[in-house]
Amino acid sequence: MIRAVLLALTLLMLAPPATQAQSRVIVPNFWDQRIRLDRPEPGPARVIRFLTDDEYPPLHFAGPDGSLTGFSVELARAACEKLGWTCTVQARRFDTLLDSLAEGRGDVLAAAVNLTPQIRARFIASHLYFRSPARLATTRGNAQIELDTRSLQGKRVAVVGGTAHQAFLERLLPFVQRRETGTLAGAITALRSGDAEFVFADGVALSLLLAGTGGGELAFTGGPFLESRYFGEGVGFLIRKDDASLKRALDYALQSLWDDGTYARLYLRFFPVSPF
Incomplete structure (x- = not known):
């Protein structure tokens, strides 16, 4: 029920926002500009499979035409473009996402899973890209x-x-x-x-x-x-511990997306009133 209400509110939110709402938007910055990451070396060609859920707006949900979208989903796609990757985004039930990643049914989890010591014990996480205050x-x-x-x-x-x-x-x-x-x-x-x-x-x-x-x-x-x-600690992309090269690449992509303004543009698209 909560997710259905959030979805209805998001569909209203994705209409052109009022100027007054736009004036209140604060884009959070999770990156220390004193730390610069090198672009990772390209590895063997592969298709990177992102897993998400389609019922948690505005981070990941099915749009009016049924296609997957949301802040986490579009940030994942932008990271793939930045890195020159071929990627897919697949929706699964939220309560199955962690096990699906652990069992190799996908490579990266792009969903609003708050980091905890228990999550960190099972997976590695990219740099934070969101927190829910x-x-x-x-x-x-x-x-x-x-x-x-x-x-x-x-x-x-x-x-x-x-x-x-x-x-x-x-x-x-x-x-x-x-x-x-x-x-x-x-x-x-x-x-x-x-x-x-x-x-x-x-x-x-x-x-x-x-x-x-x-x-x-x-x-x-x-x-x-x-x-x-x-x-909670916040939200990052989750990766299996045996795939640390993906973490390094995603950390570079996320910082680059902040630097070139893509992060802010996506944030403004999905958060016309910022939770920060």
Whole structure:
């Protein structure tokens, strides 16, 4: 159900964005410009098989014509073009992706799998190309560019119960009044009704909502929360440990795509309201 809602929101988001939405876009930079990577030597000719899922917009999903697209998918295709590779992109069920990669049914995983110690024990990962921060959203008139969390003392914050976001509030912002709901839609309803003054949730899901036709009266407030203990290390391409040359090539391609502006162009295409 969550993925179906995200897909519907993404199809709205891919329409030409309003100027106001574009003005809020922040493109994250995950690369240290002091570190420069050499172009890898071309190896034997081969077809590189990328695996992904088709139900997690805006990173990977099936477009209106059924073709695979999304930020991760198009970044993979751009990396292939940069390296002169012949590549395919295949969709599989999300819960089968890691095993499919481990069993050799593909060469690279291009999906929103947050890196964890357990994932790193099984695979090697390229340089991070995305993170999904937590964000606070509120009504537009209440939004601030910078927000001191101490100003949230006693404020009513809606959050989905049983999530990392609820655990973060409980442990690190215990001075807020939590309004726990069963769904993100319920948290948004609490905000709109005045039962809550803020919503604390996944930044990607909130960015899709803000970019849609029904999100114009809401806005992010303050900056992103990136604590990896709660919200993960981030997302990179995953590769089997016996194929380290692919990692080196993809690291070079990702940095090159940042340098030449391709990363930013793709990011703006899929995130008219940035989760950062």
